[in-house]
Amino acid sequence: MHDVDTIDIAILKTLQREGRISNAALAERVGLSASACSRRLDHLEKSGVIKGYHARLAHKALDYRMIAIVNISLSGQFAKTLAEFEAAVKLCPNVLVCYLMSGEYDYTLRIAARDLEDYERIHRDWLSALPHVVKINSSFALREVIDRPNVGLG
Amino acid sequence: MHDVDTIDIAILKTLQREGRISNAALAERVGLSASACSRRLDHLEKSGVIKGYHARLAHKALDYRMIAIVNISLSGQFAKTLAEFEAAVKLCPNVLVCYLMSGEYDYTLRIAARDLEDYERIHRDWLSALPHVVKINSSFALREVIDRPNVGLG
DNA sequence: CGTGAAAGGGTTCACTC
DNA sequence: GAGTGAACCCTTTCACG
Numbered sequence: 001m002h003d004v005d006t007i008d009i010a011i012l013k014t015l016q017r018e019g020r021i022s023n024a025a026l027a028e029r030v031g032l033s034a035s036a037c038s039r040r041l042d043h044l045e046k047s048g049v050i051k052g053y054h055a056r057l058a059h060k061a062l063d064y065r066m067i068a069i070v071n072i073s074l075s076g077q078f079a080k081t082l083a084e085f086e087a088a089v090k091l092c093p094n095v096l097v098c099y100l101m102s103g104e105y106d107y108t109l110r111i112a113a114r115d116l117e118d119y120e121r122i123h124r125d126w127l128s129a130l131p132h133v134v135k136i137n138s139s140f141a142l143r144e145v146i147d148r149p150n151v152g153l154g
Numbered sequence: 155m156h157d158v159d160t161i162d163i164a165i166l167k168t169l170q171r172e173g174r175i176s177n178a179a180l181a182e183r184v185g186l187s188a189s190a191c192s193r194r195l196d197h198l199e200k201s202g203v204i205k206g207y208h209a210r211l212a213h214k215a216l217d218y219r220m221i222a223i224v225n226i227s228l229s230g231q232f233a234k235t236l237a238e239f240e241a242a243v244k245l246c247p248n249v250l251v252c253y254l255m256s257g258e259y260d261y262t263l264r265i266a267a268r269d270l271e272d273y274e275r276i277h278r279d280w281l282s283a284l285p286h287v288v289k290i291n292s293s294f295a296l297r298e299v300i301d302r303p304n305v306g307l308g
Numbered sequence: 309c310g311t312g313a314a315a316g317g318g319t320t321c322a323c324t325c
Numbered sequence: 326g327a328g329t330g331a332a333c334c335c336t337t338t339c340a341c342g
Contacts, residue, residue, distance in 0.1 A: 004216070012211060019173045019207030024335055036310055038337065049215040053173030054208060054303040057166060061203040062158065064305050067253065069262055086299050093306030099221065103293035108223055112305040139257035145240050149208040149303070151218050151266040152247030178318055187328050192319065311342080318335070324328080 004049060007032065011040060012049070013153050019053045056149065059112055066113040067096075067141035071105035074132040082106075084131045092126045105137065158203060161186065165194060166203070167307050173207045210303070213266060220267040221250075221295040225259035228286040236260075238285045246280045259291065 004012075010030040014021060021029075027037035044050045059065070074081055082100065089098055089109070097110040113119035119138075127136055158166075164184040168175060175183075181191035198204045213219070228235055236254065243252055243263070251264040267273035273292075281290055 012209065012216075015209035016211065017206070017208070019209050022335065023337090033311060034336070035312080035338075039309090042337095047215075049212055051210045051212050052171075054171070054210060055166065055169035055173050056205045056208060057170065057304045058203050058205050059305060061201075062166075062305070062307070069253070069255065090300060095300055096302050096305060098298075098300035099223070099295035100297040100299055101223065101293050102296055105293075107299070108293075108295075109300075139255050139259075139262075141253035141262075142256055143254040144252075145254055145261070146244060146249055146252035146263075148250050150211050151213060151216070151250060153216070176318060177320095188319070189321085189329085190327050193327090309342105312340100314337100314339090316335105316337085319333085321330100321332080323330095325326105 004044075008040060008044060008049075009153055011037070011044065015050065015053075016150050016153070019055075054149075063114050064112040065115060066119055067144070068111045068113060068119055068138050069141065070109040070111055070127060071135075071137040072107045072109065072127070072130070072133055073104075073135035074106045075134045076132070077106065081132045085133070088130050092122070094122050094126070105135070158198075162194060162198060162203075163307055165191070165198065169204065169207075170304050170307070173209075208303075217268050218266045219269060220273055221298070222265045222267060222273055222292050223295065224263040224265055224281060225289075225291040226261045226263065226281070226284070226287055227258075227289040228260050229288045230286070231260065235286045239287070242284050246276070248276050248280070259289070 007030055011026065014026055014029050023038050023041065024034050026041070027034045030037065032040070074085055085107070086098075089095055094111050094113060095109055096112055099108050100106065101108050111119070111122060113122055123136075123138065127133070161184055165180065168180055168183050177192050177195065178188050180195070181188045184191065186194070228239055239261070240252075243249055248265050248267060249263055250266055253262050254260065255262050265273070265276060267276055277290075277292065281287070
């Protein structure tokens with residue numbers, strides 16, 4: 001994909017934590033001139049190492065106080081079954097994360113809800129209505145211990 | 155926490171998708187002057203609605219190809235037990251997410267690893283070594299279906 | 309791969325309504 | 326709360342080492 005050297009790693013580490021830092025400040029952190037840093041950053045973005053930049057919002061400030069982890073099993077693992085389920089799940093704005101999994105359940109979802117009543121609505125109107133679902137298992141987060149955007153580098 | 159009006163929502167939606175957009179471009183998107191937009195952004199950051207900005211990196215480009223979901227139970231739920239576990243888990247750089255949960259297991263973790271061998275090392279050297287652990291259950295992501303940084307706004 | 313300079317554009321004031 | 330203008334700072338690109 002792209003060779004990533006020590007200075008690139010320093011750039012990535014900084015941008016993981018401070019995604020809106022100015023190029024000038026970033027250059028100083030990693031010990032480069034602004035122009036050299038700008039070129040490297042451009043390269044990292046264009047080669048796909050950096051996939052994007054995102055503001056992290058306080059779910060609580062936006063009145064999303066609940067996080068549920070939901071495991072779902074489908075009636076089969078045919079490609080068509082999976083594709084139909086995934087197309088439907090992508091339409092639900094409360095789904096933060098969805099993985100196809102090995103093991104007991106086919107999918108693991110992380111879902112944000114305003115409160116228990118809101119979750120009940122999501123469960124009834126969205127999750128239970130998803131195609132091919134045969135088993136749903138929900139549990140709720142009591143507290144967030146860690147939420148890192150990326151794996152810690154070197 | 156803070157009153158968030160329609161224009162604030164527009165600002166937040168934009169910054170979720172394009173965290174490094176310039177203030178001038180952001181102002182144009184939401185129909186404000188640059189100075190008004192800058193003031194609102196400042197307010198959203200200082201009041202804690204925006205918790206930070208982060209580059210999203212290609213785990214694959216950094217040779218992290220595996221995501222594991224790990225459920226862990228402890229020997230008790232005393233505050234001291236939880237605190238000791240959490241302090242230890244925060245030291246492991248491969249842990250992306252950790253929630254204290256209701257239900258069968260006490261914690262759910264999302265872990266990034268380079269490959270199965272790397273995961274085996276993490277499991278042995280980190281997870282099994284965490285204090286008070288009595289039960290570990292791992293499963294692996296076969297494919298990422300959804301990974302949104304935040305809940306979809308209006 | 310790095311530097312420095314220059315042009316263009318962005319950010320941030322004080323001020324105004 | 327929002328807009329304007331001006332000073333200042335930053336980004337980007339260029340020629341060059």
